[in-house]
Amino acid sequence: MPSKTVLTRRRLLGLASAGALAGVAACSRTEGGAADDADLLAALRKRGSVKVAYANEAPYGFEEGGTLKGEAPTLHAEVFKALGVPRLKPVFSEWDGLIPGLLAGKYEVISAGMAILPDRCAKAAFSEPEFISPTAMMVPSGNPRRLGDLESAKRAGVTLGVLSGAAEKGYVEAAGIPSGKVRTLTKPQDGADAVKNGRIDAFVLTGISLRWLNKTNKGLDVTEPFLPMVGGVKQYSPGGAVFRKSAGSLRDAFDTELKKITSDRERYVRLLGPYGFTAAELPPADLTTARLCAA
Incomplete structure (x- = not known):
């Protein structure tokens, strides 16, 4: 993902600020704050749209020709359509500002292929995994330092980005x-x-992000993906949608529809294949957000 990375993928920080959304259910605040999101799905259905944040990181969530594209927006559009919310309204954010903006009520969902990590789980609520993406390295053509994983990079004494x-x-x-x-x-x-x-000497990111990036950068190669180890645990770099913690009912409804897609290999690949996702990126059935957040 950017490692998502990017995935993106990815970033921290954030405090919430308050404010109300005019014209939607009184007990739901979806702009400028999130004191009570219990009726958020009903409010979004009434509005006919959901504000989603993206960080312009291909292939996870990016704008091209005035259209929001990528893994997360494509998947989320399908999920929200099934939930009775037909339109995504994109809001751009720098990666480091994604979670702070969510907590401040600037949008309802982060659609950026964000990696599910314990420190992020402490701040926001993640969906179940949408994908997995092992890590890789972008290196000069021919991989002159013969890098294959982080251990080989450490032995070689190279500089990583x-x-x-x-x-x-x-x-x-x-x-x-x-x-x-x-x-x-x-x-x-x-x-x-x-x-x-x-x-x-090498740029470290999710393999799928680097393969996409390599399409427009000549003279560079991408190594075979590998699974980094942290505390003796393999890191699959799973990513998901991100919600405010107070929006648990919306997240649960999202997960119900998401499961229908991730349980259907052909549908998953049909939707996300244009962005380089294959059946290999489908998350294992036993890989849950609860497990990832507790890691």
Whole structure:
């Protein structure tokens, strides 16, 4: 994902601020605050749309030709349509601002392929996993340092790039790579550019993000995906939709419809295949958000 990464994938921080949404159910605040989201789904049905945040990170959630595209918006549009909410209203956010913006009531859902991590679970409510995406590295053509995983990178003493606040930063730290050998970058393209100009030896992100990025960056290769270890546990980089904790009923309804898609391999691949997702990205049935948040 960016490792999602990106996935994205990914980022932290945030405090909530209050405010009300005019014209929807009185007990539901969906702009400028979230004191009580118990009737949020009813409010969204009445409005006919749901505000979703994206970070412009392909292939997870990005805008192209004025249209919101990617894994998360495509999947979420299908889910919300089934819930009686026919339109997604996109709101752009820098990655580090996604969760703070959610908590501040700027949108109802994060549609960015965000990695499900315990520290994020403490701040917001994740859906069940939408996908898994092992980690990979973007390297100069031919992989001159013969990198295959983080252990090989540590042995070689190379300099790695990671996205600011991304899950991969934690993987690199857990592998024991010195902080002096890690460069923090803002956008995926920054990582590709840093490899091209020799500022870093490899850019670490989810394999699916790097394969997508490699389409538009010549002279670079992407290593075979691998599963980093943190505390002796393999990291699959699962991603999901993100809701405010007070929106538990909306999240539960979302999960019911999501399960119908992730349980149907052909439908899943038909929807997400255009963004490089295959049956290999389907989350295992026993990989749950409760387990991931407790890790």
